[in-house]
Amino acid sequence: MVILVLNCGSSSIKYQVIDMVSPRENSLLAKGLVERIGIEGGIITHKPTGKPRLELTTDIPNHTKGIDLIFKAITDSESGVIASLDDIRAVGHRVAHGGDFFDRSVLVDDEVINRIEQLVELAPLHNPANLKGIYAVKELCPAIPQVVCFDTSFHQSMPPRSYIYGLPYKYYEQYRVRRYGFHGTSHKFVAQKGCELAGLDFAKAKVVTCHIGNGASVAAVDGGRSIDTSMGFTPVDGLLMGTRCGEVDPGALTYIADKEHMTGNEVWGMINKQAGVLGITGLSSDMRDIENAAAEGNERAKLALDVYYYRVKKYVGAYAAAMGGLDLVVFTGGVGENDPALREYVCSGMEFLGLEFDADVNRGLRGKDTILTKPASRVKAALIATNEELVIATDTFDIVEKLR
Numbered sequence: 001m002v003i004l005v006l007n008c009g010s011s012s013i014k015y016q017v018i019d020m021v022s023p024r025e026n027s028l029l030a031k032g033l034v035e036r037i038g039i040e041g042g043i044i045t046h047k048p049t050g051k052p053r054l055e056l057t058t059d060i061p062n063h064t065k066g067i068d069l070i071f072k073a074i075t076d077s078e079s080g081v082i083a084s085l086d087d088i089r090a091v092g093h094r095v096a097h098g099g100d101f102f103d104r105s106v107l108v109d110d111e112v113i114n115r116i117e118q119l120v121e122l123a124p125l126h127n128p129a130n131l132k133g134i135y136a137v138k139e140l141c142p143a144i145p146q147v148v149c150f151d152t153s154f155h156q157s158m159p160p161r162s163y164i165y166g167l168p169y170k171y172y173e174q175y176r177v178r179r180y181g182f183h184g185t186s187h188k189f190v191a192q193k194g195c196e197l198a199g200l201d202f203a204k205a206k207v208v209t210c211h212i213g214n215g216a217s218v219a220a221v222d223g224g225r226s227i228d229t230s231m232g233f234t235p236v237d238g239l240l241m242g243t244r245c246g247e248v249d250p251g252a253l254t255y256i257a258d259k260e261h262m263t264g265n266e267v268w269g270m271i272n273k274q275a276g277v278l279g280i281t282g283l284s285s286d287m288r289d290i291e292n293a294a295a296e297g298n299e300r301a302k303l304a305l306d307v308y309y310y311r312v313k314k315y316v317g318a319y320a321a322a323m324g325g326l327d328l329v330v331f332t333g334g335v336g337e338n339d340p341a342l343r344e345y346v347c348s349g350m351e352f353l354g355l356e357f358d359a360d361v362n363r364g365l366r367g368k369d370t371i372l373t374k375p376a377s378r379v380k381a382a383l384i385a386t387n388e389e390l391v392i393a394t395d396t397f398d399i400v401e402k403l404r
């Protein structure tokens, strides 16, 4: 069964074409990336397995055009991987916010679309783009079944003590204001894979997963279930991110709003788009730029890195306490997989927890699943490359199989 997975961001679409024989037996036919949607210099990079890659620069004014380019690339005479679009059995999408409506992946229908629309205001950087992908497939291939996998689903297992805020309870009852958490697909995947690599039983292990990309969150996964996570009602809470502030005293925000005569919407825009490492440095939201600037002696970049790394470490300690123990710390995401300095900072001085980091193994290591602790270390650490798309394809397969 050929499944197309779409991970639509605001200005980019990551995709994979996967042939699933069964959840365990699958092969990647192609993966690719459409970038710079809606701005000049649009580009699609298509990487088929065992065939010449294809790169095309062209204006990509919207997601429909982006998905149309993906369709052309995957059926291309030279670099294509399927004969025609009829070969696609289903499309699986990543959707960031599913609220407490969804604790699992579901088949798309009008009701599901309505729910995702309702949640747009809670995930303004993500849900609108996710919806555009669903609409574009509907327009271009109305007969193909579509499945959505929510970042929030895995965290629906959190107990109330983790998700209730100290606000008047009526806001939870009226507006469902609570912690939801994100990157759940990734946290689950890397916790499971990390346990396999470390020889731990996922159903019993106490794992802290650090998904550190442009958006970043930490989760406490106890016995295979998420019991707490650093993102909250929206993907702006917790860690410092590219352009998002992470944890901040709410009092500071109302104070700034007062001083600067800002509306709620303006504050919301500021904490989502002008904060994070971009806000502290005024330089960039990309961690590579921040690290380069810090290496050249830029003081603000050094400060931003320090805040960024420190927060990750703090959550590891907090979640070890929350779970009453720790077996494994996992690093994943664009930064977690590619930045040895982050991993070294977080895992250094953690012998008191039973974690003995192997700095030699970690040095220069990028993107390869590896145990990062010394053989005798009681608590393990690991780098695990995430693959949200494979999880989405697996869920899509399971749901579409039942339609037969």
Ligand SMILES: Nc1ncnc2c1ncn2[C@@H]1O[C@H](COP(=O)(O)OP(=O)(O)O)[C@@H](O)[C@H]1O
Binding pocket: 212, 213, 214, 215, 242, 285, 286, 287, 288, 289, 291, 333, 334, 335, 338, 339
């Ligand atoms: N070598 C590297 N060192 C540090 N950060 C890196 C490196 N390579 C990529 N990154 C960072 O990874 C981030 C993107 O991660 P990714 O997980 O793809 O994000 P998202 O899925 O949220 O868009 C960027 O901030 C980028 O700078």
Ligand SMILES: CC(=O)OP(=O)(O)O
Binding pocket: 096, 126, 151, 182, 183, 213, 214, 215, 216, 235
């Ligand atoms: C929810 C979220 O933060 O996603 P991303 O990391 O893709 O921005």
Ligand SMILES: [Mg+2]
Binding pocket: 213, 214, 215
């Ligand atoms: Mg991501």
